[in-house]
Amino acid sequence: MNQAKKARDAYEVLNVRRDAHQVVVRAAYRALAGLYHPDSNSSAHADRLMSELNTAYAELRTPERRDVYDRIGSPSAVAPPSAAPAAGPPAARKRSGDTSAVVDFGRYHGWTVAELAQHDPDYLRWLGRHSSGIRYRREIAEHLAPTVMVAQKPATRPRWRRQRR
Numbered sequence: 001m002n003q004a005k006k007a008r009d010a011y012e013v014l015n016v017r018r019d020a021h022q023v024v025v026r027a028a029y030r031a032l033a034g035l036y037h038p039d040s041n042s043s044a045h046a047d048r049l050m051s052e053l054n055t056a057y058a059e060l061r062t063p064e065r066r067d068v069y070d071r072i073g074s075p076s077a078v079a080p081p082s083a084a085p086a087a088g089p090p091a092a093r094k095r096s097g098d099t100s101a102v103v104d105f106g107r108y109h110g111w112t113v114a115e116l117a118q119h120d121p122d123y124l125r126w127l128g129r130h131s132s133g134i135r136y137r138r139e140i141a142e143h144l145a146p147t148v149m150v151a152q153k154p155a156t157r158p159r160w161r162r163q164r165r
Contacts, residue, residue: 010069013056018070022063029057101139105132117143 011018014028035041036049059069100112108116108123113136116124121144127133128140 007055008052010056010059013052014060022066025057025060025066029053029061100143101136103127103136113139113143 016025016028032053038046060066100114103111124140128137
């Protein structure tokens with residue numbers, strides 16, 4: 001007897017139609033994750049349900065992955081996850097003149113601070129405040145300094161008076 005179960009259709013797991021908008025897919029995932037998350041659901045099957053939900057959403061979360069899923073089915077059935085192309089740094093990184101520090105952890109592993117300043121400055125601001133970004137703080141400040149507008153205190157304080165009639 002075959003012990004391996006065939007994975008359910010990702011659309012079926014998320015309870016959405018195949019022609020559903022990407023926003024609907026994301027909303028369905030978030031709603032179901034709230035219901036089935038093991039921290040809020042004490043049933044014996046919560047872990048399995050959440051794992052199945054995460055797998056389904058991973059296959060449909062971007063339009064590109066969704067197109068692949070619609071054409072050939074589950075990409076994880078075709079190739080192992082390590083063989084799937086990861087979102088890497090932009091092609092501009094291949095220039096030899098780039099001397100910016102390279103982030104060696106997290107979702108932007110392999111990206112330089114200069115690339116992050118252009119791509120996701122909010123993440124860079126967060127990294128500058130977080131303990132894991134201590135070694136990058138000087139460079140983060142250099143790259144974000146032109147974009148950060150600091151309100152300066154005026155030399156004289158304007159007097160706002162209400163005019164009487």
